[in-house]
């Protein structure tokens with residue numbers, strides 16, 4: 001694992017954009033695994049600026065998002081589909097048909113999960129997977145549990161995740177209780193993983209996930225077994241390691 005220390009959120013976001021842009025330059029048709037949450041927003045802003053300055057093009061990029069809340073339509077302002085449009089896709093030249101996200105409105109959820117796994121396979125897997133870190137150690141929406149889940153699945157969100165994500169909703173009751181998420185297989189098979197962490201409240205989990213035992217009770221700990229992981233964080237988030 002490579003650890004990159006950034007002074008603050010802005011520097012972390014710039015360094016993340018550097019890594020993403022280097023990947024796109026190396027392979028303009030890269031498959032990027034993309035994440036939501038507040039942590040990557042700065043990196044997406046940087047990517048938009050660099051696109052506007054003609055420093056990077058997304059014309060051949062394929063984007064595969066990690067997860068989506070169950071039951072929300074893509075036009076719902078709380079959906080991750082909407083988040084990706086608002087923070088990145090609407091402002092760069094990525095083709096809409098190259099932006100993928102699990103469909104939480106599919107009639108047959110099992111079939112949708114299989115479709116998403118087949119889709120990632122058909123794209124040749126993920127070149128660079130961007131990740132955030134949940135306060136309980138989740139990645140995507142792979143919540144703590146007895147086993148690591150391999151494929152895309154429907155997950156019941158834990159109480160701590162519902163609490164953590166309620167800040168994005170006007171009422172706690174509005175936070176969806178379920179989500180569709182990719183499993184660990186495409187993340188572990190990604191050629192490179194870039195995990196971003198910012199803020200003091202992530203510091204204990206960074207320590208547990210990367211320096212504690214590998215256990216499904218701390219889903220991100222599986223990344224200790226990945227051959228090419230970059231942990232990029234600001235000083236506060238990396239303060240306990």
Ligand SMILES: N[C@@H]1[C@@H](O)[C@H](O)[C@@H](COP(=O)(O)O)O[C@@H]1O
Pocket residue numbers: 035036037038039040066067131132133134135138139140141161165
């Ligand atoms: N499903 C997302 C995760 O992909 C994200 O990493 C996590 C952390 O979010 P934040 O970056 O806002 O702390 O939140 C959500 O639950």
